[in-house]
Structure formats: C-alpha cells, structure tokens
Amino acid sequence: MNLRHLESFLAVLRHGSYREAATRTGTSQPALSQHIRKLEAELCVGLIQRQHSGCKPTPEGLALVPYAESLLRTEKRARAHFRDRSLGIGAGTNIGVYLLPAYLKDFRTRKPETEIEMTVDNNPAIARRLEEAQIEVAIMEWWDGRRGFTAHPWRREELVLIIPPAKKGSEPFK
Structure with missing residues (x-):
C-alpha cells in the first residue's frame, strides 16, 4: 500500500x-x-x-x-527514530504526573536536540500505543508480558494501605 x-x-x-x-x-x-x-x-x-x-x-x-x-x-515515527530527533514516551498517569517530569528535565538538558513527544494516559492505553508504534518507550505501573517487547523494572515504590480508624466496638483491620 x-x-x-x-x-x-x-x-x-x-x-x-x-x-x-x-x-x-x-x-x-x-x-x-x-x-x-x-x-x-x-x-x-x-x-x-x-x-x-x-x-x-x-x-x-x-x-x-x-x-x-x-x-x-x-x-513518521520510523523516520524520526532514524534521525534521532524525536522520542515518543508514554507513561501511566501516576508516573507521568509525579515521577517523570524531573527525569525529562534532566534528559532535555543533556540532549536538547531530541524532541520529546509525551503521552500520559492509563496503562492499557499506553500499552496499546506501544503496540501500535505510536511511542518508543512505555513507563507503566505494570506490564502484562506482551510478546515482542522487553520489560525492565525501573524502580520500586512502597505501597501504603490507608484505612479509616476503627469504629468503637468493631474489630481493627487484620
């Protein structure tokens, strides 16, 4: 075609x-x-x-x-890849909002010639964009092991459970 x-x-x-x-x-x-x-x-x-x-x-x-x-x-993405002037990054919402901005700022300082196209969305949407070659890198909270991709842990975050105080006379959360 x-x-x-x-x-x-x-x-x-x-x-x-x-x-x-x-x-x-x-x-x-x-x-x-x-x-x-x-x-x-x-x-x-x-x-x-x-x-x-x-x-x-x-x-x-x-x-x-x-x-x-x-x-x-x-x-367009393939041509940009070989010119090394554009990088499509997709991130899950929490990562894209809270963690990634500082890393992107540092990257832009070191490689100002590279245009970054950033997409922040839910994990299924980011995985779909990666499969459709709309982005080159996905940074997500989970990965479902799709074939044809390599996943590497980037960092680990402590998960904290927050619950309301127990009501008088009820059992505490176990």
Whole structure:
C-alpha cells in the first residue's frame, strides 16, 4: 500500500473535495484522483463518494481511515527514530504526573536536540500505543508480558494501605 496514496485519500476527506485537497497539499487534482483510483483498485473497493456537497467516505473508506492514519503515524515515527530527533514516551498517569517530569528535565538538558513527544494516559492505553508504534518507550505501573517487547523494572515504590480508624466496638483491620 503506497503511503502517498493514503495521504491523498485522507487529504480529500479532510478538505471535503479534490480541488481543496489539491490546493492545500500542493498536488494536482489529476494526481490526487490517480492516487485514489490506485488505492481503490488495490483494495477492490470504492473509498470516496463525490456529492454536490463535497466528498464523503464510503463505508469502506470510513473503515480505512484509522488504518491510514496509523500507517502514516508509524511512518513518521520510523523516520524520526532514524534521525534521532524525536522520542515518543508514554507513561501511566501516576508516573507521568509525579515521577517523570524531573527525569525529562534532566534528559532535555543533556540532549536538547531530541524532541520529546509525551503521552500520559492509563496503562492499557499506553500499552496499546506501544503496540501500535505510536511511542518508543512505555513507563507503566505494570506490564502484562506482551510478546515482542522487553520489560525492565525501573524502580520500586512502597505501597501504603490507608484505612479509616476503627469504629468503637468493631474489630481493627487484620
């Protein structure tokens, strides 16, 4: 699947017409049309409906959108990886809010040329972003042992249980 064809497809949907997409992307209308036709031929489905009100995705086109966006994000991350100018880091909420900022400040001081793209979210979302190559590093409270990844303990934190005081006449927590 040609990534330029996917870019053209998304541009037509984003801008609502071939003409506007051509103007915004600096590509000719015939080139955009050819990209879409080749993509449709490769997938054996129609992807865009032309209407008086503009271009709309077919159901198949709508289904392709998240895949196209993911492929283009992955291409961007791969190119950035080899330029060593961008690092995508995902962190679980507690780590991202309370622990990581001091480490990121130190890293930026030592490697100011590296752009850091930080994502803070819940652990399942961070694991999903790692699997989809949206980030290169995940720092999480737990890891479920997914294949194809290597996990290393970073640090251990003491877990403290906090409970309300026992009511008069009740048994204390055991």
